[in-house]
Amino acid sequence: MTGTYIQEKLRPNHCFGCGLDNPYGLQIHSFWEGDEVVCRWTPKHYMTGPPNFLYGGISASLIDCHSVNAAVAYANRQAGHEEAFDPELFMVTGTMTIKYHKPVPMHEVELRARIAKVEGRKYLVHTDILSNGERCVSGEVLAIRIARMG
Numbered sequence: 001m002t003g004t005y006i007q008e009k010l011r012p013n014h015c016f017g018c019g020l021d022n023p024y025g026l027q028i029h030s031f032w033e034g035d036e037v038v039c040r041w042t043p044k045h046y047m048t049g050p051p052n053f054l055y056g057g058i059s060a061s062l063i064d065c066h067s068v069n070a071a072v073a074y075a076n077r078q079a080g081h082e083e084a085f086d087p088e089l090f091m092v093t094g095t096m097t098i099k100y101h102k103p104v105p106m107h108e109v110e111l112r113a114r115i116a117k118v119e120g121r122k123y124l125v126h127t128d129i130l131s132n133g134e135r136c137v138s139g140e141v142l143a144i145r146i147a148r149m150g
């Protein structure tokens with residue numbers, strides 16, 4: 001999949017969730033699949049919350065970054081910059097709501113995001129975390145487009 005990940009077009013980036021340049025971070029790798037943005041990610045053994053299940057804050061971080069990156073990719077796709085992203089199309093999280101449906105087992109998960117609504121600078125993204133095809137966590141993230149930081 002080299003060259004196809006959204007995060008490869010967002011560099012340099014030291015973000016804990018999505019920065020490929022942060023070796024201590026979650027290092028998510030997200031890609032388009034039709035109209036959805038997908039990420040497959042495996043927890044480290046020390047990322048537990050309840051015994052044998054993923055810490056909820058990690059689920060929230062995964063949803064946060066995967067969703068904001070999906071919104072950035074969507075905005076670039078709409079603007080015709082799918083191959084090389086426009087550095088001015090930058091977003092941060094404004095608001096995020098997370099619903100924990102089931103505990104997340106400590107093995108590979110799949111995140112699936114879709115852009116639900118765009119209103120001016122606001123991009124509403126719905127993301128699910130699935131384990132073995134079963135939805136365990138869902139999130140609604142409002143990404144807000146800003147002038148580039150840093």
Ligand SMILES: CCCCC/C=C\C/C=C\C/C=C\C/C=C\CCCC(=O)SCCNC(=O)CCNC(=O)[C@H](O)C(C)(C)COP(=O)(O)OP(=O)(O)OC[C@H]1O[C@@H](n2cnc3c(N)ncnc32)[C@H](O)[C@@H]1OP(=O)(O)O
Nearest residue numbers: 009010011012013068085086087091092093094095144146
């Ligand atoms: C080759 C290209 C490469 C270039 C890129 C290179 C590297 C890229 C690096 C990174 C990768 C990119 C993406 C990853 C970035 C982040 C991912 C991780 C997610 C995070 O970890 S990110 C940290 C947490 N995040 C914050 O730290 C935000 C702090 N905050 C602020 O920075 C401001 O607060 C801001 C900007 C949110 C708003 O400020 P503002 O002045 O622009 O807003 P303003 O008042 O103009 O409102 C405009 C409209 O948004 C509505 N609105 C405003 N705030 C809202 C809110 N909070 N919730 C809901 N709606 C809100 C208003 O109601 C109005 O709505 P309406 O237009 O309908 O009236």
